[in-house]
Amino acid sequence: MPHLSLEDCNIGGYVVPVGTTVFVNFLPFGSGRRMCPGMNFALALIELMLVNLVYHFDWEMPRGVKEIDMTEVFGLTVHQKDKLILTPRLSCVAQPLEG
Numbered sequence: 001m002p003h004l005s006l007e008d009c010n011i012g013g014y015v016v017p018v019g020t021t022v023f024v025n026f027l028p029f030g031s032g033r034r035m036c037p038g039m040n041f042a043l044a045l046i047e048l049m050l051v052n053l054v055y056h057f058d059w060e061m062p063r064g065v066k067e068i069d070m071t072e073v074f075g076l077t078v079h080q081k082d083k084l085i086l087t088p089r090l091s092c093v094a095q096p097l098e099g
């Protein structure tokens with residue numbers, strides 16, 4: 001998440017003037033006193049979510065794309081430039097028990 005400096009400050013020799021938008025890069029949960037309090041919860045859930053995505057969907061490259069462009073696109077969250085096509089594996093959907 002971006003933060004805004006409320007006063008001029010000096011961090012490790014770098015002068016950060018008041019009003020500068022700052023964010024901690026490459027640390028997915030941030031750091032310092034405003035770092036993500038849900039980190040441990042999220043780390044436990046991420047594996048479960050990934051396993052479910054791999055199990056329930058067939059993953060394909062977009063039509064005509066030979067290699068995925070892993071360039072990062074910045075927004076509220078960081079995501080990669082190219083998207084994969086996910087098709088649900090309907091055979092995995094739970095079937096009602098007979099009888």
Ligand code: HEM
Pocket residue numbers: 001024027028029030031033034035036037038039041042046
């Ligand atoms: C993969 C999952 C997650 C990622 C990557 C993530 C990442 C982040 C980041 C980067 C921040 C800002 C840290 C900063 O400003 O320096 C943040 C803040 C926060 N996160 Fe998460 N988060 C995740 C999941 C969660 C979950 C599961 C919860 C709650 C159950 C949660 C609750 C919060 C809250 C309340 C804040 C605001 C903390 C504050 O401003 O003091 N996050 N998170």
